[in-house]
Structure formats: C-alpha cells, structure tokens
Amino acid sequence: xxxxxxxxxxxxxxxxxxxxxxxxxxxxxxxxxxxxxxxxxxxxxxxxxxxxxxxxxxxxxxxxxxxxxxxxxxxxxxxxxxxxxxxxxxxxxxxxxxxxxxx
Amino acid sequence: xxxxxxxxxxxxxxxxxxxxxxxxxxxxxxxxxxxxxxxxxxxxxxxxxxxxxxxxxxxxxxxxxxxxxxxxxxxxxxxxxxxxxxxxxxxxxxxxxxxxxxx
DNA sequence: ACGAATCGTAAGTAATGACTTACCGTAAGT
DNA sequence: ACTTACGGTAAGTCATTACTTACGATTCGT
Numbered sequence: 001x002x003x004x005x006x007x008x009x010x011x012x013x014x015x016x017x018x019x020x021x022x023x024x025x026x027x028x029x030x031x032x033x034x035x036x037x038x039x040x041x042x043x044x045x046x047x048x049x050x051x052x053x054x055x056x057x058x059x060x061x062x063x064x065x066x067x068x069x070x071x072x073x074x075x076x077x078x079x080x081x082x083x084x085x086x087x088x089x090x091x092x093x094x095x096x097x098x099x100x101x102x103x
Numbered sequence: 104x105x106x107x108x109x110x111x112x113x114x115x116x117x118x119x120x121x122x123x124x125x126x127x128x129x130x131x132x133x134x135x136x137x138x139x140x141x142x143x144x145x146x147x148x149x150x151x152x153x154x155x156x157x158x159x160x161x162x163x164x165x166x167x168x169x170x171x172x173x174x175x176x177x178x179x180x181x182x183x184x185x186x187x188x189x190x191x192x193x194x195x196x197x198x199x200x201x202x203x204x205x206x
Numbered sequence: 207a208c209g210a211a212t213c214g215t216a217a218g219t220a221a222t223g224a225c226t227t228a229c230c231g232t233a234a235g236t
Numbered sequence: 237a238c239t240t241a242c243g244g245t246a247a248g249t250c251a252t253t254a255c256t257t258a259c260g261a262t263t264c265g266t
Binding site: 131132133136143144146147148150151165166167168 | 243
C-alpha cells in the first residue's frame with residue numbers, strides 16, 4: 001500500500017545518501033546534514049519525505065531528533081520487488097518455452 | 104551499479120502501470136498503450152526510460168517491438184534493498200540492545 | 207533568566223520531468 | 237508501387253520538486 005511513497009522517496013539521490021548515512025544507526029539532523037553539500041533545512045525536508053513514506057522513524061531526544069531507518073518500510077518495498085521478480089521470471093521462462101516450442 | 108536508474112524509473116506511477124502490464128509476458132507498444140490515458144508517444148518515452156534503466160528488454164518482431172521485463176534489472180534493485188534491509192535490521196537490533204543496557 | 211544550539215516551517219526560485227502535437231522512418235498488406 | 241500500420245524522435249508547454257534564505261519554537265547550558 002505504502003510502497004509507492006517509499007519508492008518515490010528513494011528515487012532521489014540525496015535521499016539515498018541520507019539513508020546510507022543511517023545504515024549504521026540513528027543520527028540527529030545536524031549529524032546527517034554535516035558534510036553534505038545542501039543546507040540543513042533541505043535535509044529536514046528530505047527527512048520529512050522519508051518519514052512520510054514510512055522509511056524512517058523519529059524519536060525526539062531532548063533538544064534533538066534522532067532519525068532511524070524503519071525496517072518495515074523497507075520490507076514493504078522488498079515485497080513489491082519480490083512479486084515483480086517472481087512474475088518476471090515466470091514470464092521469462094514461459095517465453096523461452098514458447099520460443100522453443102515454436103522453433 | 105544500475106539500480107539508481109532502476110529505482111528512478113520505477114518511481115513514476117505510469118511506468119509502474121506499464122511494468123504491471125508486462126507481468127504476464129511481452130507486449131508490443133500498441134498493446135501497452137491501448138487502454139491507457141496517455142498518448143502512445145508518451146508510452147514510448149516511458150519505455151525508453153525503463154529500457155535504459157535495464158528493466159526492460161526489446162525484441163523487434165517484424166513491424167513491431169516487443170517489450171518484456173528484464174529479470175536481471177529487477178534483481179539489481181532487489182539486492183540493493185536486501186542490503187539496506189539487512190543493515191536496517193542490524194541497526195535496529197543494536198539500538199534495542201543499547202536501550203536495554205542503558206535502562 | 208538569558209544566550210546558544212537544534213530543528214521544523216514558510217515563501218520564493220530554479221531546475222527537472224511528464225505530456226502533447228507534429229513529424230519521419232520502416233515493415234506489412236493489397 | 238501505394239497505402240496503412242507501427243513506433244521512435246523533436247520541440248514546446250506545464251506541473252512538480254528540490255533548493256535557498258528567513259523565521260519561529262523548543263531545549264540545553266551557564
């Protein structure tokens with residue numbers, strides 16, 4: 001259901017960089033934006049898109065906000081691609097079979 | 104390597120519709136465009152994007168061109184999401200562990 | 207209590223991309 | 237050969253979106 005938003009969110013290269021920075025664990029906004037070429041508000045906007053897509057979770061911690069990858073959101077997208085892969089393989093095998101038969 | 108283009112290509116809803124139409128097997132451009140709301144040239148442009156992303160293969164058949172899902176391209180994207188999922192789970196477990204220890 | 211730090215939001219701008227119509231090339235049918 | 241069908245490409249338009257600066261709200265340190 002929500003995988004459409006997830007794939008749209010991951011389509012942006014900057015957002016994939018952000019996701020990659022969170023692979024090792026949660027980070028605050030400043031830590032994510034630090035070293036990136038774009039401004040911190042831009043990072044905030046990307047974080048919002050990723051959160052809305054279900055790919056990130058936010059846990060306020062005092063003054064800061066820790067963002068972390070939400071495994072469930074990633075899994076939704078995985079499932080979509082798995083079903084697509086299954087169908088692609090089936091269609092591929094069937095086409096090969098048809099071709100062999102028609103030959 | 105090419106999964107970036109693949110995810111960008113799949114981010115568009117219209118292109119996902121096209122992909123869905125090809126789940127059962129190869130189709131010609133006219134057959135894909137038939138019943139869709141957009142014009143046939145627009146479909147051609149989408150097919151080009153999907154092909155360049157490695158998600159589709161083209162096999163000219165006489166007058167027409169048959170497009171089919173390329174399992175390999177889908178698999179590249181799957182691998183990216185699998186690695187992302189693994190890291191997300193690890194980070195999640197570690198964060199839970201830290202929390203339990205800190206408690 | 208006051209200044210500094212952290213972060214989200216608003217408004218405006220620039221760039222990206224999806225779509226249309228028009229056109230051209232190639233293959234099939236008669 | 238001539239017409240019809242099929243499909244890719246070009247040019248132009250419109251909407252989306254990613255970015256900036258400016259600002260406001262909340263929390264920490266002293």
